[in-house]
Amino acid sequence: MLNSGLTPAKSLSIEVAERICAERGARFTPLRRTALEVLLEFNGPVSAYDFLPALAQRLGRRLAPPTAYRALGFLLEQGFICRIETRNAFTLATHLEDRNAGVFFLCDHCGATVEVDADGITELLAGRAAALGFEVGRRIVELQGICADCRYTTAAVEGQSQVVRGRRA
Amino acid sequence: MLNSGLTPAKSLSIEVAERICAERGARFTPLRRTALEVLLEFNGPVSAYDFLPALAQRLGRRLAPPTAYRALGFLLEQGFICRIETRNAFTLATHLEDRNAGVFFLCDHCGATVEVDADGITELLAGRAAALGFEVGRRIVELQGICADCRYTTAAVEGQSQVVRGRRA
DNA sequence: TTTATTATGTGATAACATAACAAAATCCTA
DNA sequence: TAGGATTTTGTTATGTTATCACATAATAAA
Ligand SMILES: [Zn+2]
Ligand SMILES: [Zn+2]
Ligand SMILES: [Zn+2]
Ligand SMILES: [Zn+2]
Numbered sequence: 270m271l272n273s274g275l276t277p278a279k280s281l282s283i284e285v286a287e288r289i290c291a292e293r294g295a296r297f298t299p300l301r302r303t304a305l306e307v308l309l310e311f312n313g314p315v316s317a318y319d320f321l322p323a324l325a326q327r328l329g330r331r332l333a334p335p336t337a338y339r340a341l342g343f344l345l346e347q348g349f350i351c352r353i354e355t356r357n358a359f360t361l362a363t364h365l366e367d368r369n370a371g372v373f374f375l376c377d378h379c380g381a382t383v384e385v386d387a388d389g390i391t392e393l394l395a396g397r398a399a400a401l402g403f404e405v406g407r408r409i410v411e412l413q414g415i416c417a418d419c420r421y422t423t424a425a426v427e428g429q430s431q432v433v434r435g436r437r438a
Numbered sequence: 439m440l441n442s443g444l445t446p447a448k449s450l451s452i453e454v455a456e457r458i459c460a461e462r463g464a465r466f467t468p469l470r471r472t473a474l475e476v477l478l479e480f481n482g483p484v485s486a487y488d489f490l491p492a493l494a495q496r497l498g499r500r501l502a503p504p505t506a507y508r509a510l511g512f513l514l515e516q517g518f519i520c521r522i523e524t525r526n527a528f529t530l531a532t533h534l535e536d537r538n539a540g541v542f543f544l545c546d547h548c549g550a551t552v553e554v555d556a557d558g559i560t561e562l563l564a565g566r567a568a569a570l571g572f573e574v575g576r577r578i579v580e581l582q583g584i585c586a587d588c589r590y591t592t593a594a595v596e597g598q599s600q601v602v603r604g605r606r607a
Numbered sequence: 608t609t610t611a612t613t614a615t616g617t618g619a620t621a622a623c624a625t626a627a628c629a630a631a632a633t634c635c636t637a
Numbered sequence: 638t639a640g641g642a643t644t645t646t647g648t649t650a651t652g653t654t655a656t657c658a659c660a661t662a663a664t665a666a667a
Contacts, residue, residue, distance in 0.1 A: 296633080298645070318622070333648060338624065354523040355578060357623060372563070374572050385566060393558055394541070394581060401552070402586030403543050409524060411578040412563060417571030465664080467614070486654070502617055507655065512614095526654065 281309070281361055286349055289365070295347060303327055304340035308350060314358035314382050317341060353382065355411050360384070369408045376416035383416075450478070450530055455518055458534070464516060472496055473509035477519060483527035483551050486510060522551065524580050529553075536560075538577040545585035552585075 286305055290297035307323045308315065315323075321337040341359055344350040348368040350359050355375065363384045364370045370391060371384040387410060398405045455474055459466035476492045477484065484492075490506040510528055513519040517537040519528050524544065532553045533539045539560060540553040556579060567574045 296644080298632090300646070316622085317624080331647095334624070335626090335648080336646065339646075354580075372566065374567065374570060376572075377575065383570070385570070389562055390559060390566075393562060394579070397541065397554060397559075398543065398581060398583070401543060401554070402589065403545075403581070404584040404589055405581050406546065406583040407581075409578060409580040409582070410563070411523070412567060412572070412574050412576075413578070414567070414575040415573040420571065420573055465613080467663090469615070500616095503655070504617080504657085505615065508615075 281305075281349055281365060283309070285365070286347070289347065293347070295343075300328070300336070301340055301343050304337075305344060305349060308344070308359065308361055311360075313380075314353050314356055314360040316356075316358050320359065351384065353411065354409055355413060356382075369406075372410040373412065374416065375411060375413050376419055377413055378415050378419040381416045381418070450474075450518055450534060452478070454534070455516070459516065462516070464512075469497070469505070470509055470512050473506075474513060474518060477513070477528065477530055480529075482549075483522050483525055483529040485525075485527050489528065520553065522580065523578055524582060525551075538575075541579040542581065543585065544580060544582050545588055546582055547584050547588040550585045550587070 283302060283305060287297050287302075289295075304320075304324055307320060307327055311320075311323070317334070317337055320341065321332055321334060324337060324340065325332040341350065345352060345359075348362055348365060351362045351369075351371060351373075352359055353373055353375065360382065362368075362371070364386065370387050372387045372390060374383050374385065376382070387408070390410060391408070394408060395405065397403075452471060452474060456466055456471075458464075473489075473493055476489060476496055480489075480492070486503070486506055489510070490501055490503060493506060493509065494501040510519065514521060514528075517531055517534060520531045520538075520540060520542075521528055522542055522544065529551065531537075531540070533555065539556050541556045541559060543552050543554065545551070556577070559579060560577070563577060564574065
């Protein structure tokens with residue numbers, strides 16, 4: 270399983286998020302806290318529209334899309350989660366220290382997603398940017414392909430990770 | 439202007455596309471040919487829904503979204519165009535030889551987009567993939583930020599490139 | 608020619624995301 | 638602590654992106 274053993278180095282928790290927000294003067298409201306709780310429970314990427322009912326259920330009330338997107342937006346701003354562009358999905362960040370530092374490996378077959386540190390790549394891209402006079406904000410690096418499990422296994426194994434709706438191959 | 443002077447090394451044309459398709463046994467139908475013509479005329483990235491009426495007009499008939507997406511899908515398969523994930527847009531590929539080899543620099547301010555060769559980055563990512571046993575298919579590398587022009591100019595300069603609808607800062 | 612395959616037309620719908628404005632909560636300062 | 642400014646959340650509606658499903662047409666293969 271591509272995800273196994275690769276839990277975040279500095280694991281994000283509600284407590285950690287609370288401390289970080291306090292340090293930054295960011296308001297970790299009940300909605301935002303609950304949103305992070307929901308994401309912590311998802312074992313992998315989740316689409317905004319799968320996240321929405323999960324958040325609503327946990328809060329015990331109906332929610333409309335903007336509320337979900339705002340909560341996700343806050344968590345993105347704080348660097349607690351990352352957006353996977355090629356899946357329209359959101360997942361816990363594995364790197365609280367350096368935002369946009371990750372490289373995503375995304376299995377087209379089983380949907381497994383793993384984020385690894387972008388050492389070296391960051392520097393290389395910074396060099397290219399400098400040559401162009403380009404000031405880099407957000408970096409997106411996503412690699413689609415077939416994960417080790419799917420390469421070495423005859424049949425697709427299910428349940429390897431939460432898979433975004435409709436994206437399972 | 440970030441784009442200036444950076445026309446594709448091996449410039450794509452209808453003739454080149456025709457030859458490539460013939461070599462591959464791919465059917466370069468009138469619709470697909472016209473789709474490529476339309477994209478050649480766009481000076482930069484275009485959304486599917488901006489592309490759709492342009493294609494329809496050139497064909498002189500109404501088209502529905504699936505037709506546009508199918509044509510774009512074909513051009514993507516052949517490596518004639520690239521999809522810019524963070525803009526939901528399509529643009530001519532600058533690298534006919536090596537698919538998914540590019541790195542996109544995307545200006546958040548003026549919308550300029552430039553694709554450069556991914557030398558070094560490709561190898562670095564391949565190394566990471568190998569370490570994970572991951573077989574890489576498509577690579578996405580997109581850097582968002584501020585282009586040289588926008589950094590060194592007081593006011594935003596317009597008309598630097600075709601900008602995807604609603605994405606101009 | 609017959610049959611299979613591939614490509615396109617068409618209407619509907621799914622999936623993803625934000626605009627706009629109102630109401631509530633929080634913060635700030637006098 | 639009151640009052641006003643700011644931020645957050647609620648709510649309705651709508652905008653944007655992408656695909657399904659099935660019919661028809663064009664092409665390729667037998
Ligand atoms: Zn990340
Ligand atoms: Zn897999
Ligand atoms: Zn490209
Ligand atoms: Zn710019």
